[in-house]
Amino acid sequence: MSKTIDAEATLARWREEEAAIRARRGEPGVARPEQVAGMSGMQVFEAMFDGRLPSPPIGTTLDFLPVHIEPGFAVFQGKPGFQHYNPLGTVHGGWFATLLDSAVGCAVHSSLPAGKGYTTLELKINIVRALTDKVPLVRAEGRVVHGGNQVATAEGRLVGPDGKLYAHATTTCLVFDTRR
Incomplete structure (x- = not known):
């Protein structure tokens, strides 16, 4: 019984956090280079959370959003x-991958200073449990494992409000200079 109560309390907290974030974020769009010039990764995320920069349109398409970002963690x-859904009646693996890629990639991005960018070189995902719309919300948590000048790595987990693991992933990202 306590696991059910804990899962319900977690789900309620997650829904409250999401509502607060949706209330203050900007419309979907893409930030222009001059809007983010001179900003660190964390400053970019702070501007997105404050509604000063647009929210990425992929979140609207796939019904997900960032809920917490700090240096090295997303x-x-x-x-x-x-x-x-895929033809088998469960959530498509591409949805898992996109959510996890966002978490691990943004964990890397959040750790970058102004003038640095990144791109995903490799994403490895292990789906360990099927997911359906009977699970109301999931969270993908990404954490930097190594942040170098040229290469960064991160790992992530996709979990439900009851703590069940649905997938885990690792990424390797190329870090590059954005100033020209």
Whole structure:
């Protein structure tokens, strides 16, 4: 019984956090280079959370959003829906991968100073449990393992409000200079 109560309390907290974030974030769009010039990764995320920069449109398409970011750590929350199903009647692996790629990639991005960018070189995902729309929300947590000048690595986990693990991932990112 206590696991059920804990899961319900966690789900309620997650929904409250999501509502607060949705209330203050900007419309979907893409930031222009001059809007982010001179900003660190964390400053970019702070501007997104404050609504000064647009929110990425992929979140609207796949029904997920960032809920917490700090240097080297990122949490994304998503709502698995019927529109994400594969022909087998479960959430498509691409949805898992996109949510986890966002979490691990943004964990890397959050650790970068102004003038640095990144791109994913490799993403490895292990789906350990099927996911359906019966699970109301999941969270992908990404954490930097190594942050170098040219290469950064991170790992992530996709979990439900009851703590069940649905997938885990690792990434390797190329870090590069954005100033020209």
